[in-house]
Amino acid sequence: MQALTFKRGVHPPDGKALSCDKAIEVVAPKEDSELFYPMSQHIGAPCAPIVAVGDHVKVGQKIADSSAFLCCPIFASVSGEVVAIRPMLVPGGAMVNSIVVKNDGKMEEIEGLNVGRDYEAMSNQEILDAIKGAGVVGLGGAGFPTHVKLNPPKDTPIDHILINAAECEPYLTCDYRLMLEESDRIVKGLQIMLKLHPDAKGVIGIEMNKPLAIEAMTKACEGIDNIYVQPLVTKFPQGSEKHLIVAITGREVKSGALPASAGCIVDNVDTVLAVERAIVKGRPLMRRVVTISGKGIKNPGNYKIRLGMTLRDLVDAVGGFNEEELAPVKLIAGGPMMGPTLYTLDVASVKTTSGLLCFTKEEAYIxxxxxxxxxxxxxxxxxxxxxxxxxxxxxxxxxxxxxxxxxxxxxxxxxxxxxxxxxxxxxxxxxxxxxxxxxxxxxxxxxxxxxxxxxxxxxxxxxxxxxx
Structure with a gap:
């Protein structure tokens, strides 16, 4: 199949060799460590705390919510005591009011967690409510509430659900590893989304520099008539919503319009997996996979973390920084093309935290x-x-x-x-x-x-x- 693309763009070195062959490892927060849950982790209205200082919370417990249309609830990813509600720095640079939970190390879960459902027996509204109730947002960076994206106005019929598996940002490989390790679950998540739009077809767009991912996802799609893999030219920003739509469908999203106006919904790989987890496993969004890379980190790789961990605790958990000439001089949250530079590691990991790059003087030189x-x-x-x-x-x-x-x-x-x-x-x-x-x-x-x-x-x- 011919690789598709859009006009213009750039071809930066991908830097993915540092972590692309590293299987996903689980990183658990330390006992007695503090986890921070900012009230704004998505596009739209911020949440408000529904717990108070001194409360004991459990894994999977809803701790913040809002009645606003464009909003998603937030859940505790550990069990422990709420010790404060105060501002905390987030990767974008803002100070956001946050719930602080001291991890007791017990990982006690609320009753009713892990109770999945058969999506084929659910109504569309039940699926949308479950996705909203699980706090699922776009995990590719923007953080748009997924239940809203999947439910466009009735006068905008959807005929394509596009999965952004391009991962065009240099260095990041978390989506790549998910495609290798969780391909069947990703396809299941896409099938759930397609039930909401039965006249649509699902297209998984993957850049040509990821042949193993193309192979794994193509195999996972075998025997499914309305889902296929579309190879894409390796180019930045191939994963941009508008440019993915142009590349795959040839349609243009007009200025100020949403992808739905072109008959398309675009979601990230990890977002689709979060949808599958919410429906099939009955678990809210409490974790994500993060790439830690750059020559300044001792153990670059892909790590599954509990949301709320600080980046400092995360770096310590994976072995810390290199020293002397390989010591990092620049830290970036996300990819090097669009990610913000950090001046401290005392930053909360949030739903949209996809990576942490630790660049040496040589890598960071401009x-x-x-x-x-x-x-x-x-x-x-x-x-x-x-x-x-x-x-x-x-x-x-x-x-x-x-x-x-x-x-x-x-x-x-x-x-x-x-x-x-x-x-x-x-x-x-x-x-x-x-x-x-x-x-x-x-x-x-x-x-x-x-x-x-x-x-x-x-x-x-x-x-x-x-x-x-």
């Missing part, structure tokens, strides 16, 4: 920034067809209107422009910062408009009431 040489490479390689040099100029002079006019809000923050820039301009960084500012302005304007409309409606209703 040449000094120079003046733009007008080469146009950032334009040639931008997967969104934008003009990063122009967006960078708008960002540097604080021209928000110009930034928006040049479609800066359509930037997917992939970093391809910075990677290809021979002058090593900090294009992606400046665009990302300005995009955040302009998105904030847009949200504030929308909130003000809603408030004004509500006030006018209330005034009109009061006037009508006064007349009567």
């Amino acid at each position: 040449p000094p920034e120079k003046n733009c040489i007008r080469c146009g490479k950032c334009v040639d390689h931008c997967p969104m067809g934008l003009m990063p040099f122009m967006l960078n100029a708008c960002a540097l002079r604080g021209d928000g209107e110009g930034f928006v006019a040049h479609h800066g809000l359509d930037c997917i923050e992939c970093g391809s422009c910075s990677y290809e820039c021979p002058a090593k301009r900090q294009l992606a960084q400046s665009i990302r910062a300005t995009k955040k500012i302009e998105m904030g302005k847009k949200a504030a304007a929308a909130a003000a408009a809603r408030a004004k409309a509500e006030a006018e409606a209330k005034a009109k209703a009061d006037a009508e009431a006064a007349k009567n």
Whole structure:
């Protein structure tokens, strides 16, 4: 089968050799260690604690929730005492109110855990409720609540469910190992999702640099008519939702629209596995697989962790850092193209924590920034067809209107422009910062408009009431 792809993009060294052959190992938190559960681990409204300091919690117990439409509950991954509710740093750099549980080491589970169901005997609403009730969100990075994604408006029929198995970020291999070790369960999770959309077909998109994964997943799909594996060209950002849709279906998702508008739902490999676990095993999202890599770590590999562990405890559990010339000088949460740099390991692991990269001075080296040489490479390689040099100029002079006019809000923050820039301009960084500012302005304007409309409606209703 021909490998498919999208226009433009970049080809960074993949760096996956450090961990791709390392089977997934389970890392358990130490007794008496503290685990942190931030109230915001997904796109949408944050949760609120439903436990108090001094409470004893068990594995699988819901400890935070919200009645908001776009939200997912949070569960304790260990048993122990709630010792605090306070702000904690998360990988994205924000301080988020968090429930702190001191692990008692007993791993006591709540009653009713591990009670699975036959998805074929469940209604669509029961499946969606179970996925929501298990706290499943997109584990590829964005953290969009999965039950919402799987239930688009009735006027947007779905004919493709695409599994993002590209894992195009350099160094990360956690999804790759899951495909080798849990291929049958991944396919089962996709079958559950397809029950919600019986007219759709499931396509598992895997880059050509993962031949063993292509082989394993193809074998797991044998005899299933509506699921197949689609090889993809090895290129970044092949795993972006919009570009995966273009590559596999040829359809374009318009600016500001969701994948469902193109008849597609896109989910990550580990997300599909979380769906299978929620339905078949009856377990909520309490764990994920994380790649720890880079020459600065003693034992690079793929580790199954309990959510809430700090990255410091995780590094200690896998053997710690190398020393002297191989000591890490840069830590990155996630992949090197899009992951944020960390200034401390006292950070909570959350649902979207896919990796921790520990780069030595050699690996982390970036040449000094120079003046733009007008080469146009950032334009040639931008997967969104934008003009990063122009967006960078708008960002540097604080021209928000110009930034928006040049479609800066359509930037997917992939970093391809910075990677290809021979002058090593900090294009992606400046665009990302300005995009955040302009998105904030847009949200504030929308909130003000809603408030004004509500006030006018209330005034009109009061006037009508006064007349009567």
